Amino acid sequence: MRPFELTLTEAAAALDGGSLSPVELTESVLERIGAVDEQLGAYVTVVAGAARHAAARAERERAAGRHRGPLHGIPFALKDVIDAAGLPTTASSRVRSGHVAQTDSAVAGRLAEAGAVLVGKTHTHEFAYGLTTPQTRNARDRSRVAGGSSGGSAVAVAAGAATFALGTDTGGSIRVPAALNGVVGLKPTYGLVSRHGVTPLSWSLDHVGPLTRTVRDAAFVLSALAGHDPRDPATLRDAPAPDALVPDGDLTGLRIGVPANYYFDRVAPEVETAVRDALTRMSAMGAELVDVEIPLTRYLQATQWGLMVPEATAAHERTLRAVPELYAPDVRILLEAGELVSAGDYLRAQRARTLMRRAWRDLFDRVDLLAAPTVPMTAVPSGQENVSWPDGTTESVADAYVRLCAPANITGLPALSLPVGRDHDGLPIGMQLIGRPLAEATVLRAGHAYETAHGPLGEVAGSGA
Amino acid sequence: MNPQELTAQEAARWALREGLPLEAGRHADVAATAHHIRTVIGTLRELDFGDTPPAAVYAAGQEADHASL
Numbered sequence: 001m002r003p004f005e006l007t008l009t010e011a012a013a014a015l016d017g018g019s020l021s022p023v024e025l026t027e028s029v030l031e032r033i034g035a036v037d038e039q040l041g042a043y044v045t046v047v048a049g050a051a052r053h054a055a056a057r058a059e060r061e062r063a064a065g066r067h068r069g070p071l072h073g074i075p076f077a078l079k080d081v082i083d084a085a086g087l088p089t090t091a092s093s094r095v096r097s098g099h100v101a102q103t104d105s106a107v108a109g110r111l112a113e114a115g116a117v118l119v120g121k122t123h124t125h126e127f128a129y130g131l132t133t134p135q136t137r138n139a140r141d142r143s144r145v146a147g148g149s150s151g152g153s154a155v156a157v158a159a160g161a162a163t164f165a166l167g168t169d170t171g172g173s174i175r176v177p178a179a180l181n182g183v184v185g186l187k188p189t190y191g192l193v194s195r196h197g198v199t200p201l202s203w204s205l206d207h208v209g210p211l212t213r214t215v216r217d218a219a220f221v222l223s224a225l226a227g228h229d230p231r232d233p234a235t236l237r238d239a240p241a242p243d244a245l246v247p248d249g250d251l252t253g254l255r256i257g258v259p260a261n262y263y264f265d266r267v268a269p270e271v272e273t274a275v276r277d278a279l280t281r282m283s284a285m286g287a288e289l290v291d292v293e294i295p296l297t298r299y300l301q302a303t304q305w306g307l308m309v310p311e312a313t314a315a316h317e318r319t320l321r322a323v324p325e326l327y328a329p330d331v332r333i334l335l336e337a338g339e340l341v342s343a344g345d346y347l348r349a350q351r352a353r354t355l356m357r358r359a360w361r362d363l364f365d366r367v368d369l370l371a372a373p374t375v376p377m378t379a380v381p382s383g384q385e386n387v388s389w390p391d392g393t394t395e396s397v398a399d400a401y402v403r404l405c406a407p408a409n410i411t412g413l414p415a416l417s418l419p420v421g422r423d424h425d426g427l428p429i430g431m432q433l434i435g436r437p438l439a440e441a442t443v444l445r446a447g448h449a450y451e452t453a454h455g456p457l458g459e460v461a462g463s464g465a
Numbered sequence: 466m467n468p469q470e471l472t473a474q475e476a477a478r479w480a481l482r483e484g485l486p487l488e489a490g491r492h493a494d495v496a497a498t499a500h501h502i503r504t505v506i507g508t509l510r511e512l513d514f515g516d517t518p519p520a521a522v523y524a525a526g527q528e529a530d531h532a533s534l
Contacts, residue, residue, distance in 0.1 A: 204520070302508040309502055321485060336491070337499035339483045340476060341506065348509040350519030355512070357520065 003028035004160040007458035008217035011163055012070040015062065022062065022073025025163070026055035026117050029075040033119065033161045036462070041136045042146075042156040044080045044090050046120040051075065054117040061115065070220045070244060072115030077162040079153045080121040081128050082208070083197035084108045091199050092135060092152075093126045094326040095319050105197025106229050107166060107208055114224040119162060122152025126331045128168055128201040129312060131176055131398040134382070139181045139461040140427060144379035147177030147401065153211045154181040160460040164212045164221050168198060170205045171304055172375070172405025175417035178211055179374035179430025182419045182461065184447070185211045186218045187405075189438050190412030191236040193222075194229035202311035203234070204350075205304070205409045213458035215418055215447035219246045222440060242440050246448040252286030254446060257367035262294040263404055266389040268377040274421030274429040275373045281454055282371070282446070290367050294407070295359035299352050301399070304406040306341070306349025313338030353410050360411045364436045369446055374417040374430035375401050408434050416443045418451055471500045 003025045006014065014020035030048050037043050058073035078084055081091050083101035085108070090096045104112060111118070123135045125148035133151025138144035139158035146155050150167025154177030157165050167174040169187040178185025186209045193208045200206055210221035223244035229235045258279060264272055283289050313320070316335050324332055363370070377387060380397055388394045395403075408415035413434050420431040435443040471479075476496035480487050487495055 299509060299512065302506050305502060306506045306509060309506075333491075333494060333498050336480065336485065336487065336495045337502055339480050339485050340471070340495075340499040341502065345503070345506045345509070347519050348512070348514070349506065350521075351514045351517045352509050352512060353520040354517050355514070 002463070004032040005460045005463050006163070007213045008070070008074055008163050008220055009214060010458070011074055012220070015073050022055040022058040022117065023052070025073065026051050026075045026119065029119055029161065029163060032159070036159050036161055039137065039142060040139060040155050040159055040161070042122050042152040042159065042161055043077070043120045044092060044123050044152070045087060047087065047118060051117050051119045058115050058117060068113070068115035069224070071111065071224055073117060074163050075117045075119045076111065077120050077122045077153055077156045077165040078108060078118065079124050079150050079165070079167045081124055081168055081199040082108060082166055084118055084121070087121060089199060090121070091127045092124045093328070095323055097326075101197070103197065106194035106231065107225050108197065110224055110227070116224075122150075122156050122165060124152060125149035126328045127199065127316070128170060128173055129331045129334060131172070131401040133177065137382070138379045141379065141425070143381055144427065145180065145382050145397075147180035147379060149173040150211065151177045154178050154183055154185065157183045157211045157213060158461045160463055164210055164217055166208060167211050168201070169207045169209060169405075169409065170201045170308060171402040171409050174207070174209050174211060175374050175405050175415060175430070175432060176401045178417045179419075179428065180379040182428030182456070182459070183211055183213055184215050184218050184419070185209065185417045186222060186440075186444075187408060187415045188222060188226065188440060189239070189414045191234045192239055192242075192438065192440070193225045194227070194232040194235050196229055196231035200315045202308040202315075204307055204311060207409070213460070215416065215444055215451055216246050217458070218416070219444045219448075220244050239438055246444045248452065249445065249449060250286045251282055251446060251449050254287045254369065254442075255290050255367045256282060256287045256446070257292035257363065257370040258289050259294050259370065259372055260291045262297040263372035266376055266391065266393065267373055268423070270423040271373050271375075271377060271429050275371070275431045278420040278431050278450065278454070279371055282450060285449060285453060287446075292363055292367060292370065295363065296352070296356050299356075300407055300410065301403070303349045303352040303356065303410050304402070306345050307353065307410070309334065309338040310341040310346045313341070356407075357411050360407075360413065368435070368439070368442055370434040372432050372434070373404055374432040375404060378423045378425070378427035378429060404432065413437060414440045414443050416447050418447045419456055420450075471496045471503070
């Protein structure tokens, strides 16, 4: 196995054991980027020189006995809405032309402290306001969408062009591309990870989290990212530090909620079958499956839009007036239309969110986790705008990809997407595990148990090519 | 609740009221997009919120953190 094919967990073990060096690992990932990125378009910027320097430093520190932890010497990528000192944060937009971040974002700073090696910045749907990331191609089938908005990060991880990456998630933007490219994506509890230095889309819905090849990898990254930060007032002061190591074990005693409504409505049959098969396997591993009713589903999209649309427009207030022609057409018109959402609309959405949080808290009195498809269908061909369902309805591809992810953004609950199968075209299918606030340990333990027993574990796309 | 159809002229005037002058060629498209958004969001008018407060992000005392930076 070549170094770029190693999962984070495997690479960390190889570095600890001395069979691999940070420089060898980083060179392998950089070579992989060189081999595949012209086709995939995952990266905006590759910082090979800085990466080699950081890898050499990690190697010297490890040799001197200064071990910073499991990320020490591991190559990673940042979605290009996340600041890294001295580099542009383009947000994949012409609006950001000439921008250079003066300082690290909180998460880039934490990863630097952990000794991780930044190899580059990855494409996003412009300003994270979209679900396809049109600059980037799906890692499993280049004629298909990457998903978004963290499409570059998901594709880089799936293709072996980063050992892990960070993304942001406002309505599914970590979990959607994770599902569509066959990798793991974790949206942590709202407030567990600082957004300082991250270009906002919607302050009350934005989250930062990892994209990795395995669930255990995600836990390692999360433990390095989490913590209170006074520069992001939404971060939680007393949240327990997440464990870096997910324990092995079965699922005995775990109560998994299976939605009787909403999450399996207007879902492709192959996606539903794959997720229900995964649930059957989890039951065989000791979990108790409990039918649950999802509350207030009629108001989910209204609440998501009522929060996101005016917040995004507010975040872009100045540039929308100064350089509107520099935005892509799809993003520009959403920002402009957002000017016409009233304060009353926004407050109704915030009040509906209060109702939803209460109702979801009650739901979690009966279960420890909720399991559902991450997205209703696999990666659509690039350029496809709508999807039709057997009930006669049609929805935009973006609306379909957001539909099952948005509840965890509105409620702030932790949500993990992991691969559970493939469709007839070989395209990945993702399952979503949603937990109580700050119950990342439960979500990760269940996901790790599933993937350990049933795989796939960290399979790199097209590595035989 | 389905909000009243927004005309191109109304969209332009409302945007201008918010300090955003729209080029004439964009009025109709912005009106259509805004109408769609307002139709989706308008569903929330069905809810009886009673005394339900908005989900707040403000917490008193956080200024102290900033002061210590």
